[in-house]
Amino acid sequence: MDSSPERLFDDSGAPAVPRPAAGDKCQGLSSGGGSTYERLLERYGGFFEELGYGCLASFKHLIEQVEVTIDTATSNDVNLFxxxxxxxxxxxxxxxxxxxxxxxxxxxxxxxLRADLTFLLERAEEVVLTFG
Known part of the structure; x- marks a missing residue:
């Protein structure tokens, strides 16, 4: 496992992913080249791989769920509640x-891991509460 620290967030504390255009209401917060999913998998995947295949699959499922949640929360087609x-x-x-x-x-x-995932979800919640 590579132990080099990888930055998931930029200097301002925002997720280190490409920024969408101003009118996009942060759609694509979790997507783009070098996605947050890939960064989390690279950073923590080795720990779960050592525990066994089922553990790695569970971890992948969790980060996919977080990614889908962020995409849903930043979608214009879903109501606030x-x-x-x-x-x-x-x-x-x-x-x-x-x-x-x-x-x-x-x-x-x-x-x-908890802090990284919670931070991403909190940022998505800020976007939801700011832009609706």
Whole structure:
């Protein structure tokens, strides 16, 4: 596992992903070349791979869920209450996942993973509450 620190966020604390045009209401927050999904998989995937295939598959499922949640929350086609519900559900999934794997992984790994995913979901929530 490569232990070099990779920056998921830029200097301002925002996710290190391409910025959409101003009128896009941050659509594509989690997509683009070198996506957040790929960065999270590269940064934490090795830990889950060491635990076994099922663990890596569960981790991939979680980060896919977060990515889909962010895309749904920043979509113009979904109403505000549905967006907030999806975000709350994803946060609960992150908490359950990290609580379970805290028994098998070092606390720093689990805490950093929880912080990274929660930060992405909080940024998506800010976008939802700002732009509706």
């Amino acid at each position: 549905a967006k907030l519900h999806v975000l709350k559900s994803a946060r609960a999934s992150v908490e359950v996942f990290t609580e379970y794997y805290s028994r098998f992984l070092p606390p720093t790994v689990v805490n950093n």
